[in-house]
Amino acid sequence: MGQAHVRIVVVGDALVAGVGDPKGLGWVGRVSGRTPREEGGMTMFPLGVPGETTAELLGRWREEADRRFGDRSDPCRLVIGLGHADARRGTTLARSRLHLADILDESSSLGLPVFVVGPPPTGDETLNTALAQLSDAFHDVCTRRRVPYVDTFIPLLRHEDWLTDLAAGDGVHPGQAGYGLIAWLVLHGGWHDWMGIPQR
Numbered sequence: 001m002g003q004a005h006v007r008i009v010v011v012g013d014a015l016v017a018g019v020g021d022p023k024g025l026g027w028v029g030r031v032s033g034r035t036p037r038e039e040g041g042m043t044m045f046p047l048g049v050p051g052e053t054t055a056e057l058l059g060r061w062r063e064e065a066d067r068r069f070g071d072r073s074d075p076c077r078l079v080i081g082l083g084h085a086d087a088r089r090g091t092t093l094a095r096s097r098l099h100l101a102d103i104l105d106e107s108s109s110l111g112l113p114v115f116v117v118g119p120p121p122t123g124d125e126t127l128n129t130a131l132a133q134l135s136d137a138f139h140d141v142c143t144r145r146r147v148p149y150v151d152t153f154i155p156l157l158r159h160e161d162w163l164t165d166l167a168a169g170d171g172v173h174p175g176q177a178g179y180g181l182i183a184w185l186v187l188h189g190g191w192h193d194w195m196g197i198p199q200r
Helices: 026-033 054-069 085-089 093-109 125-144 153-157 160-168 176-195
Strands: 006-012 042-048 076-081 114-117
Touching: 006 054, 026 042, 026 076, 026 176, 042 054, 054 076, 054 085, 054 093, 076 093, 085 125, 093 114, 093 125, 114 176, 125 153, 153 176, 160 176
Parallel strands: 006 042, 006 076, 076 114
Antiparallel strands: none
């Protein structure tokens, strides 16, 4: 009997959908394309909602995931791509932490492995100040629950290619190079260990 097909639901904002990428892959498509397929294979379902806060994500993730997981006869996993909306809308850090914690705790109760990708920097220095605190808060929530967290903020904050890519677009959504950088951080941030597959 062959290995079961793995289903991975990826929830988050427009960055999960790859907005701004002329190739239409985003970081999710690039990570999927560079993940070795073991026997049985794997499908990633990117479900991005532009401008989504953690409160809104908390309200929809379970229904979205259940519809893709079906009867869960296949192995199922959840990836959360966190964005900028909480910082833009002035959500308190306490609320942001609580919303993510609730998602992680519910996922744990369902036996659902979770991988979290933090928010990247923007071209707005004021917004970046809030995002730095938000990323730290998200990281702490994940660390306390032993959930893998990829910090994209610090590595990209002064990265020349990232800044050039942002400047060529809207200052928020990267292009091809920027999404490639996020994908690299994910692939080298514990992705293969989380998937239980060798890194080739």
